[in-house]
Amino acid sequence: MLENKNVLKIISLIIAILLWVYVMGEVNPDTKEKISDIEVTFVNTETLADEGLAVVHEQDLRVSAIVKGKRSVINEMKKTGLTATVDVADASEGKNRGKVELELPSGVTLDSISDDTISYRVEKSIEVKKTVEIDFVGDAGNDKDLVPWAYDMYPDTVTVTGAESVVNEVDAVRGKITSNVVSESPKTVEVELMAVKKDGTEVQGVVLNHSKAKTTVRLMETRDVDVTITSKNMENGKEVDSISGVDSVKVVGTSEALADLDSVSATVDVSDIKSQGKKELNFSLPTGVYLYNKGNSTEVTVKIKTAQ
Incomplete structure (x- = not known):
């Protein structure tokens, strides 16, 4: 009798597990999920640029949202990430406030969002030319008294464009090259460029007319x-x-x-x-x-x- 009860318990557990797998895998129930750290980007900035204006970029502008939908769709969405945008086409110089729009996949709806509008500032757009500089990082790994050097840079100058207060923070446009790739024989390398402040941190919200440069490097x-x-x-x-x-x-x-x-x-x-x-x-x-x-x-x- 006791043995039959144990068998029934085991069978019941197996049936429960199978039902749970069926519900999770086949029925695919609706669920709610909180998505954090969604980066907010500005769209239609080219419309402002045509008027000689630019958005003052705020670093780490992010929101969180609770979304509803099928579990499988939300799980896939979490892999690809969510995009939040603010349309600035109708913005004017000075303080503005814009609606945050989430780009949600089909079958997913918005339940709530931490900030449905954000404030931002628009300034006159300016551009400056900066000479491209190269920083070598790491040990060159040579026993001789030689230093890594970059020359024959193309382009050797880059135009930086953006809101006036942001562009004024730009001290230089730099690229980084690992020293151990440099030898006594000349070599052409391509390097990613970024606008930096005096302390070397990147300036967000500016546009470079060239994002990369080619240069010859050699130990000298x-x-x-x-x-x-x-x-x-x-x-x-x-x-x-x-x-x-x-x-x-x-x-x-x-x-x-x-x-x-x-x-x-x-x-x-x-x-x-x-x-x-x-x-x-x-x-x-x-x-x-x-x-x-x-x-x-x-x-x-x-x-x-x-x-x-």
Whole structure:
């Protein structure tokens, strides 16, 4: 008798499991699910751009939502992710508020959302040109006193476009290259570019007219050389009293290019200096030699006096 009861319990458990599998797999019940960290993006920004305007990008602009639908559809949706957008086509300069729209797959409906509208700001759009800079990361892995170097960059300048306050945060446009891919033989590599602040963090919400650049990389030698400075565009009746601040600079190049190099030439434009001012040097370097200006200032102080 007891044995029959145990058999019945086992059979009942098996039937319950089979029914649960059937309900979950075949009947596919409706369910509710909370989706968090949905990134909000702005659409129709090109309409603003045509009017010389741009959205001030807010970092980590995200919402959460509770959605309803078939379990299988929601599970698949969770794999592909959800998109939330705000249409800015009709926005104007200054503060705006826009409706958050969720792009839901067929069979899924919105139950609730953490923020159905968001506030954002629109500013005048500006553009600036920045010289592309390369950062080498990691150990070059060579036993010689060589440094990785990038040259023959294309493009060597990039236009950065966006809201005025955001573009003004951009210090440089940089790409990163792993040092251990560089050898003593020249190699062409492609690098992803991003706009960064002075502290190296990425500036969100700007557009680069080139997202990638190609450059030649190679391990090269460095050398400290003297600088011979001459002035140009001197006002009549005036002459240089003194130029101070830079006596030598570090340059980089192949061993052949640096073989007999002891000094380099530079000019300083003094056209707008009346008595004293600070100016950047303009270098004239031999072919295959580059200014290794990391941490080195090339600004000089020029003093002007009446010609004797």
